Amino acid sequence: AQSVAQPEDQVNVAEGNPLTVKCTYSVSGNPYLFWYVQYPNRGLQFLLKYITGDNLVKGSYGFEAEFNKSQTSFHLKKPSALVSDSALYFCAVRDEGYNFNKFYFGSGTKLNVKP
Amino acid sequence: DAGVTQSPTHLIKTRGQQVTLRCSPKSGHDTVSWYQQALGQGPQFIFQYYEEEERQRGNFPDRFSGHQFPNYSSELNVNALLLGDSALYLCASSFIGTGGRRSPLHFGNGTRLTVT
Numbered sequence: 001a002q003s004v005a006q007p008e009d010q011v012n013v014a015e016g017n018p019l020t021v022k023c024t025y026s027v028s029g030n031p032y033l034f035w036y037v038q039y040p041n042r043g044l045q046f047l048l049k050y051i052t053g054d055n056l057v058k059g060s061y062g063f064e065a066e067f068n069k070s071q072t073s074f075h076l077k078k079p080s081a082l083v084s085d086s087a088l089y090f091c092a093v094r095d096e097g098y099n100f101n102k103f104y105f106g107s108g109t110k111l112n113v114k115p
Numbered sequence: 116d117a118g119v120t121q122s123p124t125h126l127i128k129t130r131g132q133q134v135t136l137r138c139s140p141k142s143g144h145d146t147v148s149w150y151q152q153a154l155g156q157g158p159q160f161i162f163q164y165y166e167e168e169e170r171q172r173g174n175f176p177d178r179f180s181g182h183q184f185p186n187y188s189s190e191l192n193v194n195a196l197l198l199g200d201s202a203l204y205l206c207a208s209s210f211i212g213t214g215g216r217r218s219p220l221h222f223g224n225g226t227r228l229t230v231t
Contacts, residue, residue: 034219043119043205043222044158090157095171101148101209102171103220105157 002027002093004074006106013081014114021076021109023091032094033074034103035065037087044090050074061085081113117142119223121206127229128196136191136226140208147189148220149181152203164189193228201230 003026013019025031032051036044048059055067065076076089088108095102120139128134140147146165150158160173164183178194187208193200207220 036222041224041227043224044207044220046219046221049219092157101146101163101207101217101220102160102173103150103158105159107155107157 002095002104004033004091004093004104004106006089006091006109008109009107010110010112012112012114015083016080019078019081019085019111019113021089021091021111023074023076023106025072025074025091025093027093029096031067031074032096033065033067034092034094035059035063035074035076036090036092036105038090038108039087047076047089081111083113083115086111086113119144119206119208119221121204121223121226123226124224125227125229127231129231130196130198132196133192133194134196134228136193136204136206136228138189138191138206138208138223140187140189140206141221144208144210144218144221145187146209146211147183147187148207148209149189149191150205150207150222151175152205152225154202158205161191196230198230201228203227 005024034049035047038044048057050057050067058064091106092103122137148163149161152158161175162172163170167183180192183189203225205225206223209218
């Protein structure tokens, strides 16, 4: 079975500082991992994905994520946080085979970036 | 280019009633999935429609049903509403690109369903 865990309900960071939002995964085969962001009263927006290849994945809005197979982690990072990055972030893993649109989401991490 | 559109944006129903939610996928997308997002939780997969058929289903009772039309739009129906069905219902679409690779899911803004 596929699952992801986001150990932090909330992350607080000052504007201009680097940010990290943590995610660990558990999969039965190859990991297909994603990060999405959700702003209040909105749907989820795709940030980036890891399917295969380089362990450092670059995505939208300056975000990147580091895939670590030995630690089964896929942490989201950004070198310099903006107040506008404040939102709810979800890590997700996609099911395999024909279940290609079945995603398992974590519980979410609320990112607060303070001026 | 319009993204995924959902209607209505908000809905209030009474226990025992039935509800229909609608979704138009992003242009060029052929697959629609529905997710339920309860307050403070991540989205949970309800089911997926492709070529007008339900292809995969999550752990939801038969009260949840759906349909996909020839133009790829979709409906989610929930019968005999319970208080616990109150949630944000998200529609997501995707397509198969070159080499059979699936695009990431593109989500609509959701329908907020409140059951009283």
